[in-house]
Amino acid sequence: MSARVIAGQECRDLWLSGRGPVLTFAYAVLLSAVTYLAATNQVLNFLEQRESVNLVLQIAVAVGVLLTMVVAADAISGERERGTFESLLLAPVSRGSIVLGKLVAAMSLWGAAFVVALPYLWVLGKGVAVVGQAVLLGLVVGTVLALSMAAIGLLISARSTTNKVSLAASLFLVLALFAPTQLPAMPTSSVGDVLVRINPVTAGSHYIQLVLLKGHAWTQDLSYLISPVVAVVVTVVALAVAGPRIVRLTGGVGSG
Amino acid sequence: MPGVSLEARELSKWFGSRTAVDSVSFTAHEGEVIGLLGPNGAGKTTTIRMLSTVLPPTGGEFSVAGVPSSRSADIRARIGVLPESAGYPVHQTGLEYLTYHGRLFGLSREEARQTAVRLLGQVGLADRAQSRISTYSRGMRQRLGIARALVNNPSVVFLDEPTLGLDPAGQREILALVRAIAEARGTTVVLSTHTLPEVEQVCSSVLILDKGRVLVSGSVAEVTSTEAASRQSGHLRVPPDQVARASEVLRGVPGVSVEVAKDVVTVTSSDGLNEALSAVLDARITVLSFEVDGVRLSDAFLAMTRGGAS
Amino acid sequence: MRLLLAALVLALFPATASASVDVAVDRSRIDSTVGQYLNISSTITNSGAEPTGKLIAHLNVASLNDVYVDLEDWTAAPTQSLPPLGPGESAEVSWDIQAVNAGTFTVYAVVLPGGSASLSASPPIHVEVAGRRTLSAGGALPIALVVPLLLGVAVFAVRRRLRTTA
Numbered sequence: 001m002s003a004r005v006i007a008g009q010e011c012r013d014l015w016l017s018g019r020g021p022v023l024t025f026a027y028a029v030l031l032s033a034v035t036y037l038a039a040t041n042q043v044l045n046f047l048e049q050r051e052s053v054n055l056v057l058q059i060a061v062a063v064g065v066l067l068t069m070v071v072a073a074d075a076i077s078g079e080r081e082r083g084t085f086e087s088l089l090l091a092p093v094s095r096g097s098i099v100l101g102k103l104v105a106a107m108s109l110w111g112a113a114f115v116v117a118l119p120y121l122w123v124l125g126k127g128v129a130v131v132g133q134a135v136l137l138g139l140v141v142g143t144v145l146a147l148s149m150a151a152i153g154l155l156i157s158a159r160s161t162t163n164k165v166s167l168a169a170s171l172f173l174v175l176a177l178f179a180p181t182q183l184p185a186m187p188t189s190s191v192g193d194v195l196v197r198i199n200p201v202t203a204g205s206h207y208i209q210l211v212l213l214k215g216h217a218w219t220q221d222l223s224y225l226i227s228p229v230v231a232v233v234v235t236v237v238a239l240a241v242a243g244p245r246i247v248r249l250t251g252g253v254g255s256g
Numbered sequence: 257m258p259g260v261s262l263e264a265r266e267l268s269k270w271f272g273s274r275t276a277v278d279s280v281s282f283t284a285h286e287g288e289v290i291g292l293l294g295p296n297g298a299g300k301t302t303t304i305r306m307l308s309t310v311l312p313p314t315g316g317e318f319s320v321a322g323v324p325s326s327r328s329a330d331i332r333a334r335i336g337v338l339p340e341s342a343g344y345p346v347h348q349t350g351l352e353y354l355t356y357h358g359r360l361f362g363l364s365r366e367e368a369r370q371t372a373v374r375l376l377g378q379v380g381l382a383d384r385a386q387s388r389i390s391t392y393s394r395g396m397r398q399r400l401g402i403a404r405a406l407v408n409n410p411s412v413v414f415l416d417e418p419t420l421g422l423d424p425a426g427q428r429e430i431l432a433l434v435r436a437i438a439e440a441r442g443t444t445v446v447l448s449t450h451t452l453p454e455v456e457q458v459c460s461s462v463l464i465l466d467k468g469r470v471l472v473s474g475s476v477a478e479v480t481s482t483e484a485a486s487r488q489s490g491h492l493r494v495p496p497d498q499v500a501r502a503s504e505v506l507r508g509v510p511g512v513s514v515e516v517a518k519d520v521v522t523v524t525s526s527d528g529l530n531e532a533l534s535a536v537l538d539a540r541i542t543v544l545s546f547e548v549d550g551v552r553l554s555d556a557f558l559a560m561t562r563g564g565a566s
Numbered sequence: 567m568r569l570l571l572a573a574l575v576l577a578l579f580p581a582t583a584s585a586s587v588d589v590a591v592d593r594s595r596i597d598s599t600v601g602q603y604l605n606i607s608s609t610i611t612n613s614g615a616e617p618t619g620k621l622i623a624h625l626n627v628a629s630l631n632d633v634y635v636d637l638e639d640w641t642a643a644p645t646q647s648l649p650p651l652g653p654g655e656s657a658e659v660s661w662d663i664q665a666v667n668a669g670t671f672t673v674y675a676v677v678l679p680g681g682s683a684s685l686s687a688s689p690p691i692h693v694e695v696a697g698r699r700t701l702s703a704g705g706a707l708p709i710a711l712v713v714p715l716l717l718g719v720a721v722f723a724v725r726r727r728l729r730t731t732a
Contacts, residue, residue: 005359017347021724025717032710039706051601083343087404089310091360092333116713123709214603214662249310347728388728 002093006101011108014071023067024112034059035120053125053134054213056117058181058205061142064113065201066174068146072106072153073170077163077251086249095244099158103150103239110146114138134212141204144228148200149174151235158246166251177201197224200231261286261444262307262412266316269302269468276302278468279316284412284446284461289438291459291476292448299468300448301340304414307446308337321411333361336405338398340416340448346390350381350400353389354407361408368407375403379433395426402433412444413437419454427451431458489524492536493544505539506532586614587621587651587677589688596673598665599696606663608675608688610648611656621648622678623659627693633669640666648677665695 014020038052079085088098118135125131153170160166180195180202196202207224210216262284269277277299284290292300305311307318309328317324320331345353351372358368376385379399384392392400398418405413415434419427435458438445447459455462456476463473472479494502496519503521506514509532515522523532529548536543592607606625612618624645629635637644641663648657659675675688 002360002362005356009356013345013347016724017345017728021717021721025714025721028714028717032714035706036710050603082345083339083341084345086310086337086339087342087357088360090308090332090335090337090339091357092329092362092408093360094329116717119709119713123706126705214605216605249305 002091003097003100003104006088006093006097007104010075010101010105014105014108019071020109020112023071023109024116027063027067027113028116030063031056031060031117031120035124038124049125049128050130050213053121053130054209056120056124057134057138057208057212060113060117060120061138061145061205061208062178062181062201064110064117064142065146065149066171066178067113068106068110069149069153069170069174070167071109072102072150073157073166074163075102075106075154076157076247077160077166078157080249080251081163089247089249095247096240098247099154099239099243103154106150106153107146110142110150114142130212137208137212141208141225141228144225144232145201145204148228148232148235151232151239155235155239155242155246157251158243158248159251161251181205198227200228203227259286260284261288261321262318262446264303264307264316264318267303267306267313267318268315269299269306269311270314275468277306277313280463280465280468280470281316282463282470282473284444286411286444287438287442288461289434289445289447289459291455291462292446292465293450293452293455293462294465295450297467298450298465300450300465301416302468303465304337304340304416304446304448308332308335308414333408334411336408336410336413338401338405338413338415338418340420342397342401344389344392344397344400347388349386349388350376350392350403351385353400354403357404358407363407371407372403375406376400378406378436379403380429393426395422395429398422398426398430399433402430402437406437406441409441410443412446414446414448416448417450418447419449419451427454434458488526488529488548489522490529490533490546490548492521492523492533492546493519494521494536495519495542495544498541501539502536502541505535505541509535587611587618587679587686588613589623589675589677589686591675591688591691593691594689595692595694597694597696600665600668602695603662603664604693605660606673606675606691607658607660609656609658610651610677610686612651612653615653617652618650618679620650622646623648624676624678625661625663626674626676627663628672628674629667630670630672633667633671635667635671640664665693668695668697670694 035052035056038055076085079088089095117138121134121138122131125134152173153166156169156173157163157166160169177199178201180199196206203224203226207221210221210224211218260283262282264283265281267277267280268275280299280303282290292303294300302311306313307320309325309331313325317326319325321334323330323334325331348356351369354372354375355365355368358371359365363371373382373385376382379402381396381399381403384396389397389400402413402415402418405415418434419430422430431454434445434447437443438458447454449455459476461473461475462479464471464479492502492506499516499519499521503514503516506512506521506523509525511527512523512525512532515524523529525532533543533546588611590609590611592609596604598604608623610621610623622645625641626644627635627637627640641661644661646659646661648659651657661675663673671693672690673693674690677686679686
């Protein structure tokens with residue numbers, strides 16, 4: 001009940017008076033630019049629609065997850081700095097409810113990002129029967145990645161002494177995880193494959209490529225989803241267990 | 257005697273090796289306004305944060321309205337707090353802010369809204385209910401914070417430096433509000449401040465803290481009289497030709513210090529002034545007038561904290 | 567005389583001289599369009615009586631109508647290693663390739679056994695790659711304009727609401 005009240009207020013704060021609409025607008029501008037170039041620009045050498053759909057989906061997931069993590073990273077440390085967190089801690093609600101409410105609010109940004117991406121996927125993928133597949137892949141892989149990153153973002157935010165530290169640490173983490181997806185394709189080696197598989201972001205991205213681009217069956221490469229699923233389970237459990245203990249008035253290790 | 261609404265026993269808090277609060281014990285009754293007085297860094301805010309369950313104590317225990325400190329959520333349901341330098345979500349309106357906090361305390365949407373409207377009226381913000389908090393002055397924000405502290409009809413209200421940064425008119429408004437809360441609702445108010453006149457104006461009892469320890473506690477009258485008994489002073493007026501002799505006689509009385517200005521001799525004694533006055537009369541010095549100083553809380557406070565506060 | 571005898575033995579009993587490997591592919595013809603990803607699956611069987619050494623499987627693409635083929639564009643990993651196969655054992659190898667040029671091609675897999683044994687090649691797969699499907703700028707442009715426009719209006723409305731209630 002109290003988690004629902006907190007989630008509702010956090011969502012109102014994010015969407016009616018906060019950065020939610022502006023972030024989503026910027027995200028839409030980015031997807032518009034990429035979609036238009038993918039559809040028209042020969043220089044980008046897009047070979048077919050599937051590849052364009054894959055590109056837009058990968059960007060939609062990456063940026064959507066990034067934005068979700070930024071909102072989560074600000075959720076606790078930001079409130080501490082604005083001086084509003086103490087009032088929340090003074091309410092007779094559990095710390096778990098506070099964490100859950102903030103997690104839901106952060107995930108609402110991923111939900112909006114996903115919905116905004118739908119028309120772009122549709123316009124690029126229509127005619128090659130790939131839209132449904134792309135939407136489902138985005139929903140499954142994107143939600144799993146967004147949830148794990150939001151949980152990590154909240155843990156970092158609860159632990160950080162300042163909001164700057166929280167945002168910097170979260171951005172570094174998410175960029176470090178996404179960086180390998182930008183490396184050129186290399187001949188397969190067992191070490192390279194292990195590195196792709198253990199990083200939930202690269203593993204999820206690779207799975208999307210295999211299904212969407214290379215036409216593999218959904219079940220053929222399910223093993224690539226092991227690390228994203230493990231990541232989401234571990235981070236959510238960590239948040240549920242550690243969250244109530246580290247959500248307090250001051251951040252940092254050993255404080256308060 | 258009203259019932260006990262707040263009881264702290266040997267409450268302590270250490271941050272690493274630094275002691276912030278050291279074995280603080282006190283009791284507050286229903287309808288009482290208790291002043292938590294002390295210089296900066298005395299441990300007032302830490303004490304309030306422990307009593308409001310935001311900080312876990314390192315040692316000791318407390319109870320609010322009979323609820324032990326182990327049941328922190330139940331305690332939070334029975335207290336209202338205006339934190340020191342509280343921040344506000346500036347994009348929300350005053351009404352939205354109070355309604356949200358009412359809902360956090362388990363009120364339905366409609367109940368929370370009605371409570372918010374009523375409290376905004378009580379703190380004089382009815383006409384600004386629909387305005388964004390960003391447009392509120394500091395005094396209005398403090399009043400909104402006090403309204404938030406009352407949203408659950410609490411048994412005990414903690415106000416941490418509620419007049420900090422306010423102009424004299426704003427300070428008067430807040431203090432009047434504090435008095436009204438205690439009188440009209442029978443709520444116990446714990447008022448943390450380092451401004452002495454505030455305590456003298458509104459508090460029925462006082463707890464003076466310094467370096468995390470309780471120096472003295474009791475009613476304002478008790479604290480001042482305790483100090484008065486130990487450090488009483490008076491102004492003795494004698495004929496100008498007898499000033500030197502009066503001064504000489506008084507200096508012979510044990511425990512008495514003397515200052516002379518024109519024809520007035522100021523006498524200060526830690527053992528009362530009776531002996532000093534008797535000595536003057538015994539010496540057949542003409543006493544034109546003798547005026548005993550009224551002792552103020554500030555004297556007690558400054559004496560106990562060695563002038564450490566403003 | 568000795569030399570003649572050795573040549574006779576080799577001609578009569580080639581299998582005993584080295585292991586024999588068969589390479590089969592899963593289809594003989596693929597029709598595709600430029601850019602499409604294709605999966606080529608191959609079964610490599612040791613049909614000899616002795617175990618093989620370590621094997622190398624390599625996929626190759628050859629153009630039948632003089633189109634330039636850069637194998638690296640078609641697949642990032644044309645060569646794969648296989649463990650030794652015992653007599654009668656077989657192993658699956660597959661390649662994801664992308665048809666990067668339009669034209670007619672032959673795709674085939676070869677296996678390079680260790681030692682001095684000869685190459686084994688699969689039957690050819692005939693691949694017809696049709697020309698490029700051009701994306702429609704006309705379809706993407708309205709979406710690329712309308713979505714940010716709608717969100718921009720929403721942002722404006724939220725900001726205006728904040729200003730009017732201030």
